[in-house]
Amino acid sequence: MSALLVLLPFLALAAPPGDPVAGREKADTERCLECHGSTGDGQGFSTGSDGKFARLGGQQYDYIVKQIQDFRSGQRKHEFMKMMATGISDADLADIAAYFAALPAMPAGAAPKNTTAQQLYQHGDAARQLPACTSCHGDSGKGIAGVAPVIGGQGKAYLEQQLQDWRSGSRNNSAGGVMNQFAKPLSTTEIEALARYVSEM
Ligand code: HEC
Ligand code: HEC
Structure with a gap:
């Protein structure tokens, strides 16, 4: 009994508790796919330069769960997503997050090299005490589990909006x-x- 209790946290780490197959169904019936897309490549309305919905395919399980909890609590502010987030149970969330996390990585392009953006992403800017984005978001923006989410291949319009929101403080849910x-x-x-660079990297 006690041995089992000790083991449980490790089991939880090994595999997300959700069921991706049930999650595919629930993401459909709960309408998530209408905005966040149904497959790893198509990504529905999240594609294109106008896409303001985040791509979720290939995103980290823990990150998706945290965002839904933050929308619910108001720690991350967005009226529509608050309604969607409070409309699903924790069990549904586990399955839906497992479904999106199991999809292929966000599509990568070939971002132009030697640009100011690449320089900032790879090296930061010591003069402004700006760390390299790679140190948390990883090479090619593939994310680092437990540190920071996938951003490479995310939609450009969405990325731009989030960076503006972080700058203005209207989004302030990062630890x-x-x-x-x-x-x-x-x-x-x-x-x-x-x-632009991160969306194409
Ligand atoms: C009508 C469109 C719409 C529907 C339906 C919708 N969302 Fe969203 N979702 C959005 C928008 C817009 C954002 C970006 C919010 C912002 O700018 O902060 C978002 C953001 C998110 C994020 C944060 C992504 C990130 O990278 O930080 C998650 C997670 C999410 N939605 C999950 C869901 C789930 C799960 C469902 C179904 C229960 C759902 N959404 C239904 C429009 C939608
Ligand atoms: C110290 C670690 C760290 C560094 C360095 C860092 N980030 Fe982040 N970033 C995070 C974390 C953690 C989150 C998720 C916060 C949350 O829980 O909502 C995040 C979220 C984001 C998001 C929102 C993703 C989404 O799906 O909504 C964007 C965009 C982003 N970072 C871009 C950048 C860029 C560009 C740089 C470099 C200028 C950078 N980050 C540097 C830790 C970092």
Whole structure:
């Protein structure tokens, strides 16, 4: 009995508790797919330069769960997503998050090299105490489990909006306020260039 209790946290780490097959059904009936797309490549309305919905295919399980909890609590503010987030149970959330997390990685392009955005992403800017984005979001923006989400291949319009929201403080749900701190010194031109670079990397 006690041995089992000790083991449980490790089992939880090994595999997300949700069921991706049930999650596919629930993401459909709960309408998530209408905006967030149904497959890893198509991504529904999340594609294209106008896409303001986040791509969820290939995103980290824990990150998806945290965002839904933050929408529910109001820690991350968005009226429509608050309604969607409070409309699903924790069990549904586990399955839906497992479904999206199991989809292939977000589509990558071939971002242009040697740009200001690449320089910022890879090396940051010591003069402004800006750390390299790679240090948390990983090479090619593939994310680092337990540290920061996947951003590489995410939609450009969505990325740009989020960076503006971190900068203005209207989004402030990152632990320790790190993303607000890093977005603050960025110019609007840098945000646009970073969003383009990250979406194509
Ligand atoms: C009518 C469109 C719409 C529907 C339906 C919808 N969403 Fe969203 N979702 C959005 C928008 C818009 C955002 C971006 C919010 C913002 O700008 O902060 C978002 C953001 C998210 C995020 C955060 C993504 C990230 O990268 O941080 C998650 C997770 C999410 N939605 C999950 C869901 C789930 C699960 C469902 C179904 C229960 C759902 N959404 C239904 C429009 C929608
Ligand atoms: C110290 C670690 C750290 C560094 C460095 C960092 N980030 Fe983040 N970033 C995070 C974390 C953690 C989150 C998720 C916060 C949350 O829970 O909502 C995040 C979220 C984001 C998001 C929102 C993703 C989504 O799906 O909504 C974007 C965009 C982003 N970061 C871009 C950047 C860029 C560009 C840089 C470099 C200028 C950068 N980050 C540097 C930790 C970091």
